[in-house]
Amino acid sequence: AAPVQYQAENATISNGLVESNHTGFTGTGFVNYDNEVGSAVEFTVTAPSAGSATLTFRFANGTTANRPMDVSVNGSLAVDELSFPGTGAWTTWQTRTTTVNLNAGTNKIKATATTSNGGPNVDRLDVEPPSGTPDTVA
Numbered sequence: 001a002a003p004v005q006y007q008a009e010n011a012t013i014s015n016g017l018v019e020s021n022h023t024g025f026t027g028t029g030f031v032n033y034d035n036e037v038g039s040a041v042e043f044t045v046t047a048p049s050a051g052s053a054t055l056t057f058r059f060a061n062g063t064t065a066n067r068p069m070d071v072s073v074n075g076s077l078a079v080d081e082l083s084f085p086g087t088g089a090w091t092t093w094q095t096r097t098t099t100v101n102l103n104a105g106t107n108k109i110k111a112t113a114t115t116s117n118g119g120p121n122v123d124r125l126d127v128e129p130p131s132g133t134p135d136t137v138a
Ligand code: GCU
Pocket: 022, 032, 033, 035, 090, 117, 118, 119, 120, 121
């Protein structure tokens, strides 16, 4: 199945602003995380079945400093300090992919800045949900 796209500007934002002053975003804008530890965006995503899902964050970081974020799923840390390196310009958007386990149904995926620089600008999260039937355990 194609990944499902979740726009950051439609997610739940803690200490950040929806902006549109740097071109190249999809949807109506992107989230500018406040420059502080703990600023966050929480996406509500749906998975048809439980299992491993591929997450792809579309982001820009116009600085030369990595802006890592913790990725939590349903309140539990899933990926510790996922790196979001500089992309060269605030108008240059790149993707960062990781894998997490989702429950069947609704899941909360939260990306939280871990340094005082805050997160990168985040445009979108694409979720490729678990596919197929689970492997049979012999
Ligand atoms: C600049 C840029 C913002 C960005 C910010 C930051 O102000 O215009 O889009 O979010 O830097 O450093 O986080």
